[in-house]
Each structure stands twice: as C-alpha cells, then as structure tokens.
Amino acid sequence: MPTFNQLVTRVKQQTMGFTLDQASVSELAAPMDADDTSFTCDSGTVANLSRGIVEIDDELILVKTFEPTSGVVSVMGLANGRGYEGTTAAAHAANALVTASPAFPRARIKEALNDTITALYPHLVVFDTTEITYNAAQMEYELPAAVKDVWYVVAKTVGPSKISQPMSNWRYNPKARTTDFASGKSIQLFDAITPGQAVKVVYAKAPATLSAGADDFATVTGYPDRYVDLVLYGTLKRVLPALLSGRLQQQSVEATERAMLVSPRDISSAIQMNASLYAERLEEERSLMFAEIPNYATFQGS
Template identity: 65%
Template sequence: MTTFDQLVRQVRQQLLGFTLSQESVSELAAPMTAADTSFACDPSTVTSLSRGLVEIDDELILVKGWDGTSGVVNVMGSANGRGYEGTVAASHAAHALVTSAPAYPKARIKEAINQSIVTLYPELVVFAETELTKVAPVLEYGLPADCADVWYVTGQSIGPSKVAQPLPDWRYNPKARTANFPTGKSIQVLSPVTPGQAIKVVYAKTPSTLVNSSDDFTTTGYPERYVDLVVYGTCMRLLPALESARLQQQAVEATERAPLVPPQSASRAMAMYAQLYQQRLQEEREQLYADVPNYAYFQGS
C-alpha cells in the first residue's frame, strides 16, 4: 500500500525526473532539536549547501552560513529562520538529508496532494452506510454528520426471502432542524416500509486528508488504484510554480536557458498532466457508477 511519504516521492520523481535534476544535498552529522539555531552537517558535503533556503525532512530553514572545517551551519535570523514559509520547526535525526534550495519542498507537495484528494469530490465519492429501523408514524430519520449526499436507499422485505428492495421515494435534507436531528442532516423515507423492518441508507461523504508520513493512502477512503490520479492532479497543481520562477530570472540567465528550456515548457507539461488526470478521472467515474449504481431517486413532490 502507498503511504503519504511514498506519494510525495512519486510526485517528486514525476516533476524532477530520476536523474536529470539532482539537488545539492548534505546530511546531518548529529541530531538537532526544534529550538537549535545551528546544526552540524557532514564536513565533506557541507560545501554543497548555499546561503538561503534548505530543507530537512518537512521543515524549511534559512541558512546564514557554514564552517567548512567543522561543518556547523548557522541559521539566519536565529529562531526566526526555523520553520520558514509556514513549515514547523521540528527535531531531526542524525543522517537526515539537508537539501539546498529544493525545487519542490515536501511541505508544498503534501499540501498539493491533499488539495488534489479533496477536490476529487464530488466527481469521486467515499461511500459509507447507516441502517435505520422503520417506525410506524415516522417519515424522517437522522443521518450521520459525515453524510454529504445520499446515494441510494433500500428496505428489508418481510419474510424469509431476505430481499432488500430499492426505495425510490426519498428526500435528503442537509439542513434539517438540529432540535430534531443533532447532526443537521436527515432523510425522509416516503416509500412504504413495514414497521420494524430495516432501512439501509448508502451515502456519500468527502475523503479524509493525509497527515502523517506513514498514513496509508486508503485512509482517505479512496481505493489504492486512485494513487496515480492523485499524482497527476498534484503535478498539475505544482508545475505552474516553475513558470512563475522563470519570470524571476536575470536577463543573462534567461537568455542562456532559453534554448534548453523554452518559454511555457511548464505550461505544456501541466497541460499533459491535466489530460492524463481527466482521462483517469473519467475512467474512475465510470467504474464508480458500475460498482455502486445509484438506482434510487426521489420521486416526491
């Protein structure tokens, strides 16, 4: 199963390639705490770092300078240089990689991954279900708080057949009175159901986001096969940053790079990922409706 950290690596490999773009890196020679304003790197590779932004694990740090003999790196602005650009100052273990001027910081990749997961809804939904018991005079029943929409409703028939037939006449109420329904969500079941029989409501809910590096992708509620779809969506979100960075180049640098990296290269790559994303999204939508058909609908007035 794919973890959050593995998903980040897949995105980085798509954006940077496996060998064509190699960032300058060093490694921590000793552990560092969240409060340290200096840290020790391997002296033989500390020269790979430059003044400015470095990344250790998910944290961005501003570097003021380093000593080539001892490998000690000083943080710019003291504690203000830790947890830069909205990242969190954290402890880091010895031998953690220190990446100089990362093209795509892990923190930004993780944000984009979660944005891609969240925006798959409502095109692709996460399914859940709840079971109600028909009460003779009651037509409206409460639903769980995570219910975003009702997919279908079935009612248990009387007798030994064990058939649960579709109930076509129902109404989902996402603005129910909280005095009657604490979650503020309810369903009106208008199809006839024998009192005491079970009513099964299959509903759609939004996906969960990933938090920890070890979180499995399926904790979002989506199946493992959606991983490539999320990777394509994430690349599509991150690639415009390369085009923006191009605008900041000096005239000489832009002239030298132009023959190798033509203008709008990032935009064309983004269009490619957008095409891959839309193709996979359509495939999964068709599979979703095939796997869980929405055969019940509201017929009331």
Template identity: 60%
Template sequence: MPTFDQLVTRVRRELRGYTLDQASMTVLSADMLAADTSFTVDLDDVTEVSRGLVEIDDELILVKQYDAQTGVVTVMGGTVGRGAEDTTAATHVAGALVTSSPTFPRSVIKSAINDSIRGLYPNLVVFDTVDFPYVAAQTEYPLPADVKDVWTVVGRWVGPEKVSGAMSNWRFNAEAYAIDFPTGKSIQLWTGITPGQNVRVLYTREPSALSANSDDFATVAGYPERVADLVVWDTAKRLLPSLMSARLQQTSVESTERSQLVSTRDISNAVQTYAALYAERLQQERDRMYQENPTFQTFQGS
C-alpha cells in the same frame, strides 16, 4: 496502498523526471531539536549546504553560514529562521536528508496533494453508509454530519432470502431541525418496510485531507487506491507552472543556461500533457463510480 509520504515521493519522481533536478544534499550527523539555532551535518558534504533555504524533512530553514571544519550550520536570525515559508519547526533525527534550495519542497507538494484530493469532489465522491432499524411510527431519521447527498436507500426484506430491496420514496433533508437532529441532516422515508428490519443509506461525502506521513490514501481520503494516479498527475499539473515564473528571474548563470534548454513552452506542454492524462482517467473513474454504485433508477433496471 500508498501513504501520504509515498504520494509525495511519486510526485517528486514525476517532477524530477521532467526537470532533471540534481539538488545539493547532505545528512544530519546529530539530532536536531525544534528550538535549535544550529545543526551539524556530515563533514564530507558540508559544502553542499548553501546560504538561504534548506529543507529537512518537511521543515524549511534559513541558513546563514556553515563551518567547514566542524560541520556546524548556523540558522539565520536564530529561531526566526526555523519553520520558514509557513512550515513548522520540528525535531529531526541524525541521518535526515538536508536539501539545499529544493525546487519543490515537501511542504509545498503536500499542500498541492491535499488540494488535488479536495479538487476531485464533486466529480468523484466518497461513499459511506449508515444503518438503522425501521420504526413504524417514525418517518424521519438522523444522518451523519458529513453527508452531502444520499445515493441509494435499501431496506431488508423479511424471510430467509436475506435480500435488501430499493426503497424508492425518500427525501434527503439537508436542513433538518437541530433540536431533533443535532447534525442538521436527516432522511425522510415515505415507503415502509417491516418494523425492526434494517435500513441502509448509501450516502456521499467529501474526501478527507491527509496529514501524517503514514496516513493511508484510501483509508483517510476515502477514495479507492487506484485513484492515487489522478492525485499524482493533478499535483504535478498544479506545481509545474511555478517553474515558469522561476525562469523569468534570470539572476544566475545556471538559470540563464537552463532557460535555453527548458523553455516556458516546454513547461506549458508538460502541464497540458498531465491535464490530458488527468481528464481521461477522471472520466474513466466517473464511469466506474456509476457502474459500481448504481443509482436507484439503474438498480431497478429502468
């Protein structure tokens, strides 16, 4: 299953395939602490480091200058140059890539990925369940705080069949009394089953954002692994328009020449392509969501 780090790689692969980005890169030749105001890179590639923004792992750093004899790179403004552009100053180990003027920094891609994950809701919901025993004298039962809506409710029948039947007469209370229900969410059951038998509530919730590089998409976000391509395409769609404004700023020979090869119309076409791919796959997933998790009406066959 894809991790957060693997999703970033997939998005970058999509974007680089379009822009033919050939970033200037080198590697750290020594570990770097979060408070360091200089770092050392491979002498063979030190000239690849440019004044301005460089990226190491998820951190953006402002570079003042480098020493071609020692490979030492000085950070602009001391610690002020660490954690630029709302990134966080961090420790980096020897061998980490140092990328000059990244077109799409990892921190930006990560933020866009989480925006895409959150944007899937409510078109695609995350399903979860809660179980509790039915009590004859009790009508209302607590639900977790992350419940957005209740999808289906089933109750276990008595007997060797091990069957759970749909309970049709229930009401989701999103504003339950906090004194009785601390989460403020509850369900009222107006159709009973044999006391002591299990009730299972299938409910919907919003997806969770990814944080650590090792976060598994399906486990943390809550969506099936197959939904990852939707996140990748939507992230690419979100990030590509930033190239349009970049091409309006013709401050170098390179940008002037590239603007003739890749116009804003080309970028717009790419955005529309990703939007079309996204819309088609989203509809497929919505159809599948209802097929795999039928509502009570479908469950009953009506």
C-alpha cells in the same frame, strides 16, 4: 497501498526527471530539536549547502552561514529562520538529509496532493453506509454529519427471502433542524415498511485529506488505490507552473542560465500533458464509479 510520504517521493521523481536533475544534499551529523538555531552537518558534504533555504524532512530552514571544518550551520534570524515559508519547525534525527534550495519543497507537494484529493469531489465520491431501525411513528431519521448526498436506500423485508427492497419514496434533508438532529442531516422515509426492520442508507461523502507521512492513501481518503495515478497527474499539473513563475525572476544565475535552455513552451507542454492525463483518468474513474455502484431510480418525495 502507498503512504503519504511515498506519494510525495513519486511526485518529486516526476518533477526532477528521476535521476536527471539531482539536488545538492548533505546530512545531519547529530539530532536537532525544533527550537535549535544551529545544527551540525556531515563535514565532508556540508560544502554542498549555501546561504539560503535548505530542507530537512518537511521543514524549510533559512541558512546564514556554515563552517566547512566543523560542519556547524547557523540559522538566519535565529528562531525566525526555522519553519520558513509557512512550514513547521520540528525535531530531526541524525542522518536526516539536508537538501539545498529544493526546487519542489515537500511541504508544497503535500499541499498540492491534498488539494488534488479535495478537488476530486464531487466528480468522484467516497461511499459509506448507515443503518436505521424503522419506527412506524417516525418519518424522519438522523444521518451522519459527513453525508453529502444519498445514493440509494433499501429496506429489509419480513420473511425468509432476505431481500433488501429498494425504496422509491424518500427525501434527503441537508438542512435539518439541529434541535431534532444534531448532525444537521436527515432523511425522510415515505414508503410503507414493517416496523423494526433495518433500513440501509448508502450515501456519498467527501474524501479525507492526508496528514502524517505514514498515512495510507486508501485507508485515510476512502478512495481505492487505483486512484493514485489520477492524484499524481493532478498534483503535477498543480506544482509544475512553479517553474514558469521561477522564470519571471532573473536575480539568480541558475534562473538566468536555465531560462535560455528550457523554454516556456517546454514547461507548458509538461503541464498540458499531465492535465490531459488527469482529465482522461478522471472520466474513466467516474464512468466506473457509476458502473460499480449503480443508483436506483428514485422518486424523492415532493
């Protein structure tokens, strides 16, 4: 039952080779607010920082200077240097880690994780249900706005049998009149059903994305926890190409030196490996989805 923050950590470990490539870090000596234009780091480790981008929690900050004795760090451009590169300026607690020049910012990893989750639909869907009470004078009924497609429909039968009879003649209407059905989604039922009986509609919907760091993967997205490795492979194939983009600029000493040691072929191999693992797991889960929740053969009206 991993949380959003735990998924980010797992991706970062994969991209950094667990302990093989360690970032330069310091820590906040005092809390900082979202509008502060300077902050204080631990004086014993502030020298690990340099002018440029630092990361605190999910926020990127542009550093101008730092004072090695007091540990005071000044922000470049004052408020313009907070929430840098599209991140959100936020308050940070004392002892929060300050990472210098993060190779893979947490904000970008979170975006890639959510992009991967979103892209799983329609290959893998989230299942949900709704119930309708059948009315003999009504043939069309409203469905929730989240419905993307109807998987199957069953209706309760009269008597002690407790059978939910599969319905074979229905039609999903994704563009229903909003004057009649506020959600804009409806289902038309053409089979003979005893009035007052419950009709269960099993439908497919898209997954929800993660937001807060404490968001639980399964609870929020609707996907089972076994999809986590699939999402990680998909995220890695999205973030690793940034290493290739970094090789295109030769303005920093690190980029110039690393270009001679890590070839484009090595990076491409890592991307292809994760893409291959992603495709393999996606096919496995898609087959399992159809096996776990079989769809009834239906004739959907005309």
